Amino acid sequence: MTVTRLSRRSLLKSGAAGLATAALPFGLSRPAMAQEALTLGVVYVGPRDDFGWNQAHAVAMEILKSVPNVTVIEEENVPETDACAKSMESMINLDGAKLVLGTSFGYFDPFMIDLATKYPDIQFRHAAPLWNKDKHPANLGGYFCYLNQAHYVDGVAAALSSASGKIGFVAAKPIPTVLSNINSVLLGARSVRPDATVQVIFTGEWSMPVREAEATNALVDAGCDVITCHVDGPKVVIETAEGRGVKTCGHNASQAPLAPKGFITGAEYKWETIYTMYADMLAKGEALPNVVVGGYHNDMVRNTPYGAGATPEAIAAADAAIEGLKAGKPIYVGPLKDNAGNVVIDKTYDNYDPFLDGMGYLLEGVIGSIT
Amino acid sequence: MEQAQSAPMPRLLANPRWKAVAETVAIPVIALVTAAIVFSGFLLFLGKNPLQFFALVWQGGFGSAFSLQNTLQRAAPLILTGLAFAIPAIIGLTMIGAEGALVLGGFAAAALAVPLVAAGSPPMLMLVLTAGMAMCTGAALIMIVGWLRHGRQVNETIASLLLTYIAIATMNFFVEGLLRDPASANKPSTVPIGKDYMIGPIPGTEVHWGFAAGLVLAVLLWLLMSRTTFGFAARVTGGNPRAAQAQGLPVGMLILACSAISGACAGLAGFYEVTAIHGQANASLVAGFGFTGILVSFLARHNPLAIVIVAILFGAIEASGGLIQRRMDLPDATAAVLQGLIFVILLASETLQGRIALFQPASDKRA
Numbered sequence: 001m002t003v004t005r006l007s008r009r010s011l012l013k014s015g016a017a018g019l020a021t022a023a024l025p026f027g028l029s030r031p032a033m034a035q036e037a038l039t040l041g042v043v044y045v046g047p048r049d050d051f052g053w054n055q056a057h058a059v060a061m062e063i064l065k066s067v068p069n070v071t072v073i074e075e076e077n078v079p080e081t082d083a084c085a086k087s088m089e090s091m092i093n094l095d096g097a098k099l100v101l102g103t104s105f106g107y108f109d110p111f112m113i114d115l116a117t118k119y120p121d122i123q124f125r126h127a128a129p130l131w132n133k134d135k136h137p138a139n140l141g142g143y144f145c146y147l148n149q150a151h152y153v154d155g156v157a158a159a160l161s162s163a164s165g166k167i168g169f170v171a172a173k174p175i176p177t178v179l180s181n182i183n184s185v186l187l188g189a190r191s192v193r194p195d196a197t198v199q200v201i202f203t204g205e206w207s208m209p210v211r212e213a214e215a216t217n218a219l220v221d222a223g224c225d226v227i228t229c230h231v232d233g234p235k236v237v238i239e240t241a242e243g244r245g246v247k248t249c250g251h252n253a254s255q256a257p258l259a260p261k262g263f264i265t266g267a268e269y270k271w272e273t274i275y276t277m278y279a280d281m282l283a284k285g286e287a288l289p290n291v292v293v294g295g296y297h298n299d300m301v302r303n304t305p306y307g308a309g310a311t312p313e314a315i316a317a318a319d320a321a322i323e324g325l326k327a328g329k330p331i332y333v334g335p336l337k338d339n340a341g342n343v344v345i346d347k348t349y350d351n352y353d354p355f356l357d358g359m360g361y362l363l364e365g366v367i368g369s370i371t
Numbered sequence: 372m373e374q375a376q377s378a379p380m381p382r383l384l385a386n387p388r389w390k391a392v393a394e395t396v397a398i399p400v401i402a403l404v405t406a407a408i409v410f411s412g413f414l415l416f417l418g419k420n421p422l423q424f425f426a427l428v429w430q431g432g433f434g435s436a437f438s439l440q441n442t443l444q445r446a447a448p449l450i451l452t453g454l455a456f457a458i459p460a461i462i463g464l465t466m467i468g469a470e471g472a473l474v475l476g477g478f479a480a481a482a483l484a485v486p487l488v489a490a491g492s493p494p495m496l497m498l499v500l501t502a503g504m505a506m507c508t509g510a511a512l513i514m515i516v517g518w519l520r521h522g523r524q525v526n527e528t529i530a531s532l533l534l535t536y537i538a539i540a541t542m543n544f545f546v547e548g549l550l551r552d553p554a555s556a557n558k559p560s561t562v563p564i565g566k567d568y569m570i571g572p573i574p575g576t577e578v579h580w581g582f583a584a585g586l587v588l589a590v591l592l593w594l595l596m597s598r599t600t601f602g603f604a605a606r607v608t609g610g611n612p613r614a615a616q617a618q619g620l621p622v623g624m625l626i627l628a629c630s631a632i633s634g635a636c637a638g639l640a641g642f643y644e645v646t647a648i649h650g651q652a653n654a655s656l657v658a659g660f661g662f663t664g665i666l667v668s669f670l671a672r673h674n675p676l677a678i679v680i681v682a683i684l685f686g687a688i689e690a691s692g693g694l695i696q697r698r699m700d701l702p703d704a705t706a707a708v709l710q711g712l713i714f715v716i717l718l719a720s721e722t723l724q725g726r727i728a729l730f731q732p733a734s735d736k737r738a
Contacts, residue, residue, distance in 0.1 A: 047703070075693045077703040080655040082648045086441045087693045093437045094430070094694060106558055106655055128557070173547070175557045204543065358556060371548075 037069045038098050038282055041091030043084055044076040045104035046207070052233035052252040057103045057127070059253065060271035067279045073097065080106030088115055092122055099282070103127045108142075116140035125278075127271075129293055129357070141290030143274045145300040147251075148177075148184035149325050149351060150267030151228075153303050154249040155188020156321045158226040159196040160314035161247055161264050165189075168219030169200040170212055170229035170237045174370035176359045178230045181251075181267070183363045185228060187331055190365060192317050199224055200368035209236040216240040226264065226309075238263075247309035254304045263307030265318060270302045295351060296325035325351070332356060337364045387732040394730035399670060399677075402720040406713040413708065419699055427698055431691025438690060443578045446679075446686030448473070450585030451640035452664025453682055454592055455633045457673040459513075459527075461596055462629045463609035468516055468531030469637040470661025471538030472509035476638025477645045478542040479508035481561045481652035482550055484568065484645075494568050502642050509638020510631040512538060517630030521623045539657055546653055560653035570647040581643030586679060588636060593675035605629060637661060666714050685710070 048058035091097040116124045116137040124140045131142040189196035201215040227241035228249035241248045242259040250266020294300035336345040338361035411421035452469040459466035480501040487497040519525035552562040596602035608615040671677035692706035
């Protein structure tokens, strides 16, 4: 029932191999041994090689596979219906899973809540900050990375790599997480180039490749010369933009190989930090914390290594922005107005302030509407 | 072929009626076995053991009480969407709008449930009303297609497919706007109906009541389509609508009635998704049950009773899909490949109809 904001230092202390392994996606052999054999089940909503959300998890999961005595079992393309509950139950009943990780937002309510109640001896962790100790079972919990911090860095690099200062953003749905990423790109861009704008088009669906391509083309036609996005699998957006000869910033996982000419950098989750911590704790037989959240200050997000599209000034400014975020420099420096002129952020908020989790607006400088 | 009396065949097959039944059963079974053999070759090519595969399908689909319930739970919506395809198919229409009717029906049920729950209506009353709402909504949607077909000669396959997109967009419009629960920030949904109002499982099991509803409807619709004048008229229309019209059959009404039944079945599936599974309407309702129902119905040759069996088979393949991914390290698409193979081979096997001598009436023999 603890809320852990794990710090880099405690993580280093917690296991000799901890961070060293975190830095290498495919892991080293580890001296640690789980005290007893543990089977860990992971459920993904899409394919493990989607260049996006699922791939980010699956790549990190490779680290857990290297822990002796830990068996990782995985299932991909599991929809957010009772199929996910049945998949998890099947892992518990047929494979003896003791820890189940659900990596899609819609798995939580009601499916994982019901399962945690039904199987009190099994641990469940869900990749979103939804768990509430007053409402939900104690063997359930969540983990989440604030990716908007890496999008802020994208904004910095994009503004200084762009000729026009117009950044295009292909977004899935106008929900708080997505809005926060759009607003963070804008604030990052304006931190180094006060006249920068972000033009956004919502596709309305998490995965709608045709509309994503149309939106990308429309943004390029509107004069945007850097395109970034928040959709499940950014492959189509990045490839379309590269084909049109504009620069790109990625999302979720590394899309650098898709845009050899125009890739600047991208916002990536660093799930391996969490999964390595879980592995270390399991190896020692410790109880897992219910909630783990973080961002740059505790090594839970990162930016993709700079591509050919990044200018030297952009790289320098983005590196400085990363150092700032690591030191806890706030992104949302108030007061800030939305793009209709209302003050929506009254003061400066810490990057993890729950106030920001309920964001329902686009800031001044974003061209677009959420309705 | 020999004279029936002297032929060394099982006595049952001596009766032409039983021959017809045997043919109906044998051809899909032959298709299934063929698909299994072809699929085994595919597995061998991948360096996997087919026997292990089929053992895992058995273990994951039927091997334990948990597996069996997993299978039946997954079969529940497929029975209803299978029926939604089969009934129009009997009257000669290729209606593929069950997905839309399911989504819109489920959404309508959830939307009606919100004020009913807020007003403190008794759970049973609320469930009956929302079930009615879901069925009427689904029926109305597919009846539009039926009317377009009969009244305006619009291709029903295209119309029902396009209406499905409109249905999904309509649900998204309301779920993300007017009817959105403010608490559902990152996954727009309607207000949850709450545990007290949700349908529990069938006692002694974890399978929801949608399975029982599917069974009952399958039997009722089988009776309707094979044992009543309505069913006879529908089958005649399916055989030749012009001839049916010439005979004075009310073809338009029959098409509308079959469309309504189709939409109601799919809408009911949506009702169970909302009241037994999700407790609210959101994008998770769009799970492809309507489209899988098409395969189920084809495999069952649009026979309502056979749909139950085929839906259970598909439920088992899906229930064991995860186990296969985990144990054999095969991709998720494996189950889809198997389903696709079954479908294609089954369609091809239709050509065997009337060509296997064993099943032909003795009087058919050519001199």
